Amino acid sequence: MNKLNNKPLDFEKSVYQIEEKIQELKNLGAESGFDLEDQIKTLIIQAEEFKKQLYSSLTPSQRLLIARHPQRPSFLNYVEMIATDWTELHGDRAGTDDRAIIGGIAQIEGQSVMLIGTQKGKTTKENIEYNFGMPQPEGYRKALRLFYHADRFRLPIITLIDTPGAYPGIKAEETGQGTAIAVNLREMAKLETPLISIILGEGCSGGALGLAVANRVYMLEHSLYTVISPEGCASILWRSADMANTAAEALKITSEDLFRLNIIDGIIKEPLGGAHYNWEITANNLKEQVLSAIKELSGMSGQTLKKDRYEKFRKMGVFLEN
Amino acid sequence: MSLKDWFEKRKKKQLDPALVESKISGDDLSKLWEKCYNCNAQLPKKDLEKSMYVCPKCDYHFRIGARTRIAQLLDPNSFNETDINILPGDPLEFMDTKCYLSRQKEARAKTHLNDAVITGTGKIEGWEVAVAVMDFAYMGGSMGSVVGEKVTRIIEEGIKRKIPIIAITSSGGARMQESCLSLMQMAKTSCAVARANEERILYITLLTEPTFGGVTASFGTLGDVIIAEQGARIGFAGRRVIEQTIRQKLPADFQTAEYLLKYGQVDMVCKREELRKTLEKILRIHASVLKA
Numbered sequence: 339m340n341k342l343n344n345k346p347l348d349f350e351k352s353v354y355q356i357e358e359k360i361q362e363l364k365n366l367g368a369e370s371g372f373d374l375e376d377q378i379k380t381l382i383i384q385a386e387e388f389k390k391q392l393y394s395s396l397t398p399s400q401r402l403l404i405a406r407h408p409q410r411p412s413f414l415n416y417v418e419m420i421a422t423d424w425t426e427l428h429g430d431r432a433g434t435d436d437r438a439i440i441g442g443i444a445q446i447e448g449q450s451v452m453l454i455g456t457q458k459g460k461t462t463k464e465n466i467e468y469n470f471g472m473p474q475p476e477g478y479r480k481a482l483r484l485f486y487h488a489d490r491f492r493l494p495i496i497t498l499i500d501t502p503g504a505y506p507g508i509k510a511e512e513t514g515q516g517t518a519i520a521v522n523l524r525e526m527a528k529l530e531t532p533l534i535s536i537i538l539g540e541g542c543s544g545g546a547l548g549l550a551v552a553n554r555v556y557m558l559e560h561s562l563y564t565v566i567s568p569e570g571c572a573s574i575l576w577r578s579a580d581m582a583n584t585a586a587e588a589l590k591i592t593s594e595d596l597f598r599l600n601i602i603d604g605i606i607k608e609p610l611g612g613a614h615y616n617w618e619i620t621a622n623n624l625k626e627q628v629l630s631a632i633k634e635l636s637g638m639s640g641q642t643l644k645k646d647r648y649e650k651f652r653k654m655g656v657f658l659e660n
Numbered sequence: 661m662s663l664k665d666w667f668e669k670r671k672k673k674q675l676d677p678a679l680v681e682s683k684i685s686g687d688d689l690s691k692l693w694e695k696c697y698n699c700n701a702q703l704p705k706k707d708l709e710k711s712m713y714v715c716p717k718c719d720y721h722f723r724i725g726a727r728t729r730i731a732q733l734l735d736p737n738s739f740n741e742t743d744i745n746i747l748p749g750d751p752l753e754f755m756d757t758k759c760y761l762s763r764q765k766e767a768r769a770k771t772h773l774n775d776a777v778i779t780g781t782g783k784i785e786g787w788e789v790a791v792a793v794m795d796f797a798y799m800g801g802s803m804g805s806v807v808g809e810k811v812t813r814i815i816e817e818g819i820k821r822k823i824p825i826i827a828i829t830s831s832g833g834a835r836m837q838e839s840c841l842s843l844m845q846m847a848k849t850s851c852a853v854a855r856a857n858e859e860r861i862l863y864i865t866l867l868t869e870p871t872f873g874g875v876t877a878s879f880g881t882l883g884d885v886i887i888a889e890q891g892a893r894i895g896f897a898g899r900r901v902i903e904q905t906i907r908q909k910l911p912a913d914f915q916t917a918e919y920l921l922k923y924g925q926v927d928m929v930c931k932r933e934e935l936r937k938t939l940e941k942i943l944r945i946h947a948s949v950l951k952a
Binding site: 589 | 745746747748749751752754755756757804805806808809812834835836838839840841842843844845846847848850851853854855857858873874876877878879880881882895896897898901902905906908910911914915923924925
């Protein structure tokens with residue numbers, strides 16, 4: 339992905355201005371024949387320094403913009419970049435093929451896997467098809483069917499998550515949104531095959547967790563993982579959606595926060611500025627992490643994998659006891 | 661008041677567990693009359709206690725605290741509370757319009773509870789059970805680390821002692837003040853239910869007014885048998901969120917216990933006065949197939 343296609347986010351406008359200036363100088367040098375190489379070099383070094391500083395001190399709400407960037411690679415983009423022989427498996431076998439959750443079998447560097455993810459679109463048309471990455475209960479039930487399939491054939495399961503949450507609607511309530519998620523949480527605990535989850539962008543509430551009771555959980559550097567969207571939290575606790583930035587700070591949603599709280603096992607690096615600046619680098623980093631996790635887990639027996647998962651989540655929580 | 665009357669009253673107070681319990685759970689006893697939220701009838705508090713906090717005029721089920729619930733459902737004096745010394749922390753140093761610590765303090769003063777759930781073992785018509793009972797009065801019955809830990813421990817206790825487990829929910833969902841730690845309690849409690857399933861331990865859930873969000877999407881709806889109390893509203897997303905998302909009016913009975921029954925989401929809807937009898941029946945039927 340070429341960054342020319344990316345509109346600058348508000349806080350990175352100065353980066354674009356500097357880069358424009360550098361380009362102007364280059365053009366000037368070429369036209370006038372002056373030797374501006376040294377000046378340009380210095381400027382480039384300074385620009386890099388500036389970018390490093392800017393992107394390493396982003397606020398949670400700025401990182402939210404990166405996590406939700408329209409050009410951020412989606413589940414299917416990663417599938418295309420990391421897997422071969424992708425074979426999508428459709429449907430929940432009960433009347434529906436929810437498009438917000440997509441699953442299938444594939445190979446990663448020769449390793450057979452089950453890949454399941456929430457899908458967001460890049461255009462309005464795609465977003466309508468994928469319901470903005472908000473699954474219905476039927477999507478979770480499709481995932482469950484695929485979990486069982488993977489379990490039967492001992493395929494490691496990789497779930498890639500990017501969702502603003504499970505869909506809140508009339509039909510979703512009638513067909514049991516809460517139950518569908520709950521059942522997935524419980525059934526993931528019973529699987530005897532390795533389960534690896536990666537938060538790609540937004541990991542909001544039960545809708546994300548419904549695919550993430552895994553042996554290993556990783557987050558992309560600029561993704562977020564939270565109990566509720568900052569907007570939702572702001573409208574409940576502050577009674578104003580305008581306080582979303584404050585809520586984003588308070589909720590501790592960044593990958594570093596989650597790592598510090600021992601909720602995730604690691605952070606997958608993104609290129610400077612975010613995954614949308616270089617899809618390939620991001621996908622490669624993600625693939626490396628997936629392969630090393632599979633390697634680590636593939637020696638474990640089914641019972642050990644279950645125990646590993648139980649103990650991982652059993653430890654979570656902070657309370658006082660005397 | 662004659663001396664005899666005074667003694668009578670004192671004796672009655674001591675004997676009536678619901679009265680004693682409700683005092684502990686923070687129910688307001690200073691009021692002698694209670695107004696029914698549904699039909700506006702003025703009801704003497706004493707009558708209301710006798711009718712298990714159900715309006716005798718319109719059948720409206722009042723919200724009740726965890727202690728009152730235990731007094732109503734378990735055999736007298738059979739309840740042994742567990743994990744009474746677990747208290748919430750403030751791992752994120754969370755602050756919205758108030759800080760989390762002062763919200764905890766207020767909730768504790770109001771309810772005399774350490775957090776939004778009471779757990780323990782007890783008996784229903786002689787059948788031993790492990791129970792978790794949530795209390796909505798403590799921060800909206802929200803699930804943070806303490807609720808998740810206590811529910812998980814009581815499920816593990818039920819598994820260890822090979823006795824049925826009953827979870828009685830009343831919750832607005834996961835506790836935002838503990839953010840992702842609260843979210844992980846959904847995973848933790850559901851993993852514990854998975855173990856109960858594998859050990860063939862009967863797990864019953866009773867969903868009471870109101871049960872939403874993270875509790876609906878975890879241990880609340882994982883019961884081998886799911887009972888909804890009459891009049892309870894149960895759902896994943898709140899009414900307001902759905903209305904804002906779809907921009908439509910919702911049906912009047914949306915997310916009521918009866919509505920969920922119609923759509924196959926719960927096994928039965930039960931009046932409060934029938935709960936104990938129903939639970940006993942389910943326990944008895946399953947007892948015959950349990951390992952000796």
